Amino acid sequence: MYYIKSGDRLQCLLCPHHCTIKKDAAGICGVRRNNNGILISENYALLSAINFDPIEKKPLYHFFPGSVILSLGSIGCNMRCKCCQNWQISQAGISEFNYGKSYPPEEILRLAKSKAGNIGVAYTYNEPTVWYEYMLDTARLVHEAGMKNCMVTNGYISEEPLNELMEYMDAFNIDLKAFNDHFYKTQTGASLEPVKETLQLLAKNNKHLEITNLVIPTLNDDEKEFTGMVAWIAKELGEKTVLHLSRYHPMYKLDIRATGSDLLEKFYNLATERLSHVFVGNISIKNYQDTKCPNCGKTVIRRTGYFIENDGIIKSGNCRYCGEPIAVSS
Ligand code: SF4
Ligand code: SF4
Incomplete structure (x- = not known):
């Protein structure tokens, strides 16, 4: 899907990225190949991982808190992040991976229905955009069965395929890796502006949206840039947009020291000046994983690891203590 022919090349x-792909070659993602003038999705129905995960692990904190979601990954990615924690699958080519059986969408739906309490399917682990046709086919089936679909993504996708996908996708967690294009160019091989456009399109369509920002010392820890990003989120996407600040650990090609808790606490405090729901992940800092009511400030969802107590929100979705509506989908 989504390509044009130009002589023996495909775009x-x-x-x-709009890759121009020669005969027998693949695009930047490594999994979409020009096979005699037809663009093939080589990883269709091939899984590198399949697990029933807590929804909090995606991370999605305000989408059916405490539920379980069948989580799928394949291989490939359209970015080249130097600190990718899943680089063994995101940077792999089809020939480097030893798959077991393939999983047609119908099999995924059967598995999704087989576990009590499972709310649907999450497309995650590597970059699901480069698995587009399989994700779309599976999401359509899951949606028609009355279950939920979630995408955990870098947000680097063109508008038209995103519009088509949105019909079936209920929730998104998007990485906003930094708020400067130089970072995107040098650390990921992509660019910032299309990610911002994806975020704006999702917000405009009222999709459940959470953002993850991995804070890396010296690379994206400039205070002015960070407050600029938070102000943009508040203005363009809404003050109730969930922001996850995630602790970086040395990984793959990056050996900068791990993010200190003092920096994460400082950014948490800066972000909460503009946004109602900010969390700190990949590190345990007391109360920084809890949801607080934006009006009265009382804790309405308490999280300890993936264990949650959400007795502060009543059935109508309002704060038990002051009646304020809490932006949680369930
Ligand atoms: S999905 Fe992106 S990276 Fe992959 S071939 Fe298409 S344009 Fe290139
Ligand atoms: S976008 Fe995600 S999966 Fe892709 S390289 Fe970056 S961190 Fe890894």
């Missing part, structure tokens, strides 16, 4: 339009 893939699925993501903003």
Whole structure:
């Protein structure tokens, strides 16, 4: 899907790279190949991982808190993040991976229905955009069965395929890796603007949206840049947009020291000046994983690891203590 022909070359339009692909070659993601003038999705129905995960692990904190979601990953990615924690699958080519059986969408739906309490399917682990056709086919089936679909993504996808996907996708967690294009160019091989456009499109369509920002010392820890990003989120996406600040650990090609808790606490305090729901992850700092009522400030969802107590929100979705509506989907 989403490509045009130009002589014996193809141009893939699925993501903003718009790769021009020669015969027998693959695009930047490594999994979309020009096979005699037809663009093939090589990883269709091939899984690198499949697990029933707590929804909090995605992370999605305000989408059916405390539920379980069948989580799928494949291989490939349209970014080249130097600190990718899943680089073994995101940077792999089809020939480097030893798959077991393939999982047609119908099999995923059967598995999703097989576990009590499972709310649907999450497309995650590597970059699901480069698995587009399989994700779309599966999401359609899952949606028609009355279950939920979630996408955990870098947000680097073209507008038209995103619009088509949105019909079936209920919730998104998008990485906003930094708020400067230089970071995107040098650390990920992509660019910032298309990610901002994805976020704006999702917000405009009232999709459940949470953002993850991995805070890396010296690379994206400039205070002015961070407050600029938070102000943009508040203005363009809404003050109730959930922001996860995630602790970086040395990984893959990056050996900068791990993020200190003092920096995460400082950014948490800066972000909460503009946003109602900010969390700190990949590190345990007391109370920084809890949801607080934006009006009275009382804790309405308490999280300890993936264990949650959400007795502060009544059935109508309002704060038990002051009646304020809490932006939680359930
Ligand atoms: S999805 Fe892959 S092949 Fe298509 S434009 Fe993006 S990186 Fe290139
Ligand atoms: S976008 Fe995500 S999966 Fe892809 S390289 Fe970056 S961190 Fe890894």
